Amino acid sequence: MKTLKPTIYMIYGQYGSGKTNALFKLCYQKYKENNPEEKLVLISANYCTLGQNYICEKFCEIIKIPFVSRLKEKLEEYSFEPNTIYFIDFGSSLNDQKYIYDFFNSDKFNFNPILTIPAFMELSVAESLLSQFNFIISPQVLLTFCDYVSKxxxxxxxxxLKKLNTKIIGFNNSSYLTRGFILK
Structure with a gap:
């Protein structure tokens, strides 16, 4: 068996954009695939949102995967294992999000950054948001809160978003991810 680098899934976006909700759904989707060669781990490095570590820990207890709580400064010290998929919940300032992006965007990791944008957001605000997150090269966008807006x-x-050369990779509503969202 070929040893693979650690795979990192991290969701970026503004506060309240549905990052953790989407991360849980992605993690659960991968869990349901039930590949015994892959280990799943959820890391909470969210030190800004009250109770967030508790929510992440309870989610991990329910689906029976390891939970790790880390501050962003301690992520560099964490031993990321090969053949392991890490879902990282991270809520913080834009500068901290850039820092974490730079840390994972290296040859050591198979890094999958995803940007959440609420579907009810004004298009001009979405464009401003994309410019704030311009450090994410070729952002993959997950539209969130899709069941609150019309088709x-x-x-x-x-x-x-097509006009901005930005790819939508899926839609998140209250119940599930749609459009056959597939993890690589």
Whole structure:
């Protein structure tokens, strides 16, 4: 068996954009695939949102995967194992998000950054958000809160983001991820 580098899934976005909700759904999707060669770990490095570590820990207890709580400064000291998929919950300032992006965007990791944008957001605000997260090279966007807007609104958002050469990789609503969202 070939030894693979650690795989990192991390969701970026503004506060309240559905990052943790989407991360849990991605993690659960991978868990349901039940590949015994892959180990799943959820790391909470969210020190800004009250109770977030507790929520992450309870999620891990339910699906029976390891939970790790780390401050962003301690992520460099963590021993990331090969053939392991890490889902990292990280809520912090934009500068901290850039720092963590730079840390994982290296040859040591198979890094998958995803940017959440709420579907109800005004398009001009979404463009501003994309410019704030311009450190993410070729952002993969996950539209969130999709069940709170019309299908026409989703289509407008898709068309708008295509003009910005930004790819929508999926839609997140209250219950599930849609459009056959697949983890690589």
């Amino acid at each position: 026409a609104r989703i289509n407008d958002f898709e068309d708008y």
